[in-house]
Amino acid sequence: MLKDHSQLKLPLSPYQGIYNAIIPANHLLRKIKENIDFSFVNPMLRKQYCENFGRPAKEPEMMFKLLFLKKLYDLSDETLISSAQTDMAYKFFLDLEPEAKMIDPSLLTKFRKTRITEDILEELLKETIRQALDKGLIKSGTIIVDSTHTSASVRAKSPTQILRDMSKQLRKEIYKNAFDLSEKFPEKPSLEAGLEEEIAYTKNLLKALEEGIAACGSGKIQKLAREMKELLEDEKIRDIRSKDDKDARFGHKTPTSTFYGYKNHLAMTEERLIAGISVTHGGAPDGQELPGLIEKVQETGIEVAEVIGDMAYVSDDNLEACGEGITLIARTNTAVAAAANGKLEEGFCYNKDAGMLQCPAGELAVRVEKRTAKNGNTYLRYIFSKVKCRKCPLRESCRVGRGKSKERSYSITQASEKNLERLKFEESEYFRERMKIRHRIEEKNGELKEAHGLRRADSRGLFAMELQMYITAFVANVKRITRLTEPVMQ
Numbered sequence: 001m002l003k004d005h006s007q008l009k010l011p012l013s014p015y016q017g018i019y020n021a022i023i024p025a026n027h028l029l030r031k032i033k034e035n036i037d038f039s040f041v042n043p044m045l046r047k048q049y050c051e052n053f054g055r056p057a058k059e060p061e062m063m064f065k066l067l068f069l070k071k072l073y074d075l076s077d078e079t080l081i082s083s084a085q086t087d088m089a090y091k092f093f094l095d096l097e098p099e100a101k102m103i104d105p106s107l108l109t110k111f112r113k114t115r116i117t118e119d120i121l122e123e124l125l126k127e128t129i130r131q132a133l134d135k136g137l138i139k140s141g142t143i144i145v146d147s148t149h150t151s152a153s154v155r156a157k158s159p160t161q162i163l164r165d166m167s168k169q170l171r172k173e174i175y176k177n178a179f180d181l182s183e184k185f186p187e188k189p190s191l192e193a194g195l196e197e198e199i200a201y202t203k204n205l206l207k208a209l210e211e212g213i214a215a216c217g218s219g220k221i222q223k224l225a226r227e228m229k230e231l232l233e234d235e236k237i238r239d240i241r242s243k244d245d246k247d248a249r250f251g252h253k254t255p256t257s258t259f260y261g262y263k264n265h266l267a268m269t270e271e272r273l274i275a276g277i278s279v280t281h282g283g284a285p286d287g288q289e290l291p292g293l294i295e296k297v298q299e300t301g302i303e304v305a306e307v308i309g310d311m312a313y314v315s316d317d318n319l320e321a322c323g324e325g326i327t328l329i330a331r332t333n334t335a336v337a338a339a340a341n342g343k344l345e346e347g348f349c350y351n352k353d354a355g356m357l358q359c360p361a362g363e364l365a366v367r368v369e370k371r372t373a374k375n376g377n378t379y380l381r382y383i384f385s386k387v388k389c390r391k392c393p394l395r396e397s398c399r400v401g402r403g404k405s406k407e408r409s410y411s412i413t414q415a416s417e418k419n420l421e422r423l424k425f426e427e428s429e430y431f432r433e434r435m436k437i438r439h440r441i442e443e444k445n446g447e448l449k450e451a452h453g454l455r456r457a458d459s460r461g462l463f464a465m466e467l468q469m470y471i472t473a474f475v476a477n478v479k480r481i482t483r484l485t486e487p488v489m490q
Contacts (some may be wrong), residue, residue, distance in 0.1 A: 013097035022088055025103030028482070029093040035482045038065060040127050048115045055207065064110045065094050069107075071468075071475045075452040077105040112467060122207040122296070122472040128477035129275050134297040137484045142270040143297055143314060144438055147286045148445040152248035152261035153457040156241040163202050163231070166243060170205070170224050184208045199237065202228060248461035251282030261457060261463045264448075266473070267293040268441050274473040274482055275300050279466045281361040286312040290438065291321040295330045308438050314422075329434045332422055357382040357410060361394050365410070448472055 038061055045060040056397045069090060070080045083104045084090040109381045133140050174181045188287055206225060215224050231237045239262060240246045248261050263284055267276035276296035278289045287457070290313050297304055307322060308329040309315070322328045348359060356364045365382035373381075389395060389408040425431060450452040451470045457465055 002202065004428065006019070009229065013099060015098040017136070018088060018289075019092045023092055028087055028479075029089045031482050031486070032478055033093055035485050036478050044123055048117070048120075060115065062094050062096070063108070063115070065273075066103075066108060067112070067471055068475055069093070071471050072479075074451065077108045080108075081105045102104055111113070116467060118463065118466065121466060124474050125274070125277060125470055125477070128299050128474055128481065129302065130270075132273055132477070132484075133301055133483050135427055135481070135485060137481060138271055138273065138302060140270045142434075142437075143267045143275060143294070143302070143304055143307055144270070144441040145265070145267050145290060145293055145307060146438075146441040147263045147265045147289070147310040148448065148454070149251060149253060149258055149282060150262045150454055150469075151260050151330070151456045152242065152245050152265060152289050154242045154245045154248070156250070157347070158195075158249075159194070159237045159240065160198045162238060162240065162243050163195075163228075165201050166224065166228050166231075167205055167342060168204055170228065173224065174209070174220050174232045175219065177218045177351070178212065178221060181212040183388065184212065186457045205230075211342075229428050242460075245457075245460040247465075248279055248457075249281035250459075251284075264454070264465075264469045265289040265293060265445070265453075266441065267297050268444055270437065270440075271422065271484065272440055272444060273477050274444070275302055277466075277469055277473055279462065281462070286310075287315050287318060290318045292357050294321065300391040306434070308434060310438070318423075323463040327483055329431060329438075331426055331435075332419065348440060357412070359384060360398055361392050362484065363388050363392070379411045382410045390442065444476065448476060450477065 006029060032167045032187065041061040041064045042059065045064075049060075066084070068078060069075070069084070070077065073080075073083075075083065081102050084094065088098060089424075091098055091100065129138070135394070135407075171182070171185060177226045186201065186208055194203075206228060209225070213221055216222070227243065231240070231243070239249075241250065242248060249258050250258050251263060253259050260284050263280050263282055263286070265278040265286065266274055268274050276293040278292055278296075280289065290307070290309070294304055304326055306327045306329060311331050314328065314332050319328060345404065348357060356368070358364050363384060365384050367383050368384065369381040370379070386408055388399075392398065452475060454469070455471050458468050
């Protein structure tokens with residue numbers, strides 16, 4: 001239950017003047033307090049509290065400000081509360097008296113789990129953009145998009161090891177609290193057993209103990225058995241890599257390195273304010289998140305006219321989503337670009353008189369096979385004579401003559417008219433100049449990771465990752481708004 005502020009009289013602390021004495025005018029928290037209005041928090045979160053029953057709750061605004069401080073300085077809950085008890089700048093920012101006692105750290109966990117929802121996270125981000133728009137800080141309709149990865153807070157294991165650990169834990173609990181059931185244990189598979197054997201053993205174990213577990217009265221045993229059954233349903237066990245974080249997945253940082261965790265897809269304004277967020281598992285492709293990001297940015301009140309990104313965002317679906325009103329500034333896939341350039345390997349050429357491809361030995365292809373791909377490109381496969389290729393003196397050095405394939409062929413991709421127009425646009429001076437600002441979002445990703453702890457997940461599960469990402473983005477936006485509102489030094 002929230003307190004009734006209409007009848008609440010706040011006592012004046014005799015130590016209130018200490019804030020002006022020890023907190024300098026250029027302190028970050030003082031500047032944030034002067035430039036950012038946090039009064040929106042209480043009405044936004046009021047629906048999450050009971051109106052008439054329960055003990056008076058801590059103010060949502062103060063609780064949210066604690067989450068803000070946690071991400072601003074990248075602190076644990078315990079360190080945050082300990083620091084807030086003695087740091088006068090923290091108490092000044094929290095609107096507390098200097099002598100006030102801080103809350104127990106466990107209340108922060110309760111606040112995160114019971115008061116914050118996905119809708120509220122979206123509204124929190126929109127609020128920073130609204131305040132920036134009100135201050136006239138966002139002047140362009142350009143957004144820059146990119147994704148950054150966050151490692152899960154748990155270690156990845158193989159599905160076989162996950163099942164093995166869970167069945168071991170179940171047997172251990174039965175030995176401790178329901179020893180009689182241990183007589184029904186089936187024979188364990190060997191340590192070299194694969195996933196299929198481990199799945200079969202786990203199913204047999206649960207089936208043999210089903211009646212005994214239901215009657216044993218141990219909530220811990222019953223909960224563990226339920227979790228194991230859920231993993232075995234619909235073959236879920238084959239996709240997860242942790243029993244504690246079932247949403248995390250493997251993704252690629254580079255062609256040769258992987259990470260286990262989540263992807264945070266961001267849309268940032270040209271003024272370096274994050275206006276749209278989408279959080280997915282680590283294996284999700286970047287490009288498919290673009291339409292949703294554009295929609296989220298538009299919902300904040302920004303009229304999107306231009307999107308700047310990397311190669312991952314150029315696709316027919318995204319070009320269609322942008323339509324005529326939004327210009328997509330991103331380079332086309334290298335395969336399409338190579339097709340448009342029409343580059344052939346050394347020695348191969350197109351005989352315009354014969355209308356056929358000619359090999360380094362001067363032989364023409366005997367036929368051509370043609371097909372059209374979904375992206376509009378045409379794929380031409382030129383077939384050469386097997387007899388002539390076997391007798392050719394250049395056979396060992398020619399890509400057509402080598403190999404064990406029954407057919408000797410050379411494939412060429414021809415870009416569609418639409419792709420050719422796109423590639424021509426990418427060679428323009430305007431395109432090259434606009435691409436020069438894409439680095440800003442990479443710098444923002446670095447700030448989120450290095451300064452605010454986004455390199456590793458705070459907790460487990462997709463919603464926990466969303467909570468971390470949105471609060472971190474809120475902090476970054478508040479810092480940026482504060483910076484943009486500072487007077488320009490002459």
